Amino acid sequence: MAHKLDDGTSIGYMEQRHFNHFYFHGNNDPHYAAEEEKCLRSTEDIKRGQFVGSYVGELITSQEALMRRDAASSFSHKDVYLFALDKFSDPKSQDPRLRDDPYEIDGEFFSGPTRFINHSCDPNLRIFAVVTDHANKPFHGLS
Known part of the structure; x- marks a missing residue:
């Protein structure tokens, strides 16, 4: 099933059925790039500037x-889906929330299809x- 945006464009989604096993729907195609690396590609051209999706997960x-990265490195094939919310980080900021280390989004257990895209040395x-309206910079979204 695909969702329709206001302009009529279809976007795909996935549902988690089993741990780290997904069924994809809509205009995307799950495949393996090399040696069981999971990735996602669109079955339709993506226009320059087009919204593709938001990166979601556990804050x-x-x-x-850091603890999760260290734990993942002890496993040979453990996937890591961490994304730092560091856009507004500033060690000289008057806002202590922006001086501290940024929060991160972990898409390992709760996520969407965007966790499988752009994991390349040459991202596209x-x-x-x-x-949003609340302008809570330490907790900004990623799209």
Whole structure:
């Protein structure tokens, strides 16, 4: 099933059925790039500037993210889906929340299809910080 945006464009989605096993729907195609690396590609051309999706997951501290990275490195094939919310980080800021280490989003257990895209040494999508009406910069979104 695909969702329709206001302009009639269809976007795909995935549902988690089993741990780290997904069924994809809509205009995307799950495949393996090499040696069981999971990735996602669109079955339709993506226009320059087109919204593709938001990166979602569990919001964690940088200390928790470091522990999860260390734990993942002890496993040979453990995937890591951590994304730092560091767009507005500034060690000289008057706001202590922006001086501290940034929070991170972990897409390992709760996520969407965007966790499978742009994991390349030559990425082809741009990521933007998204700030809503509340302008809570330490907790900005990623799209």
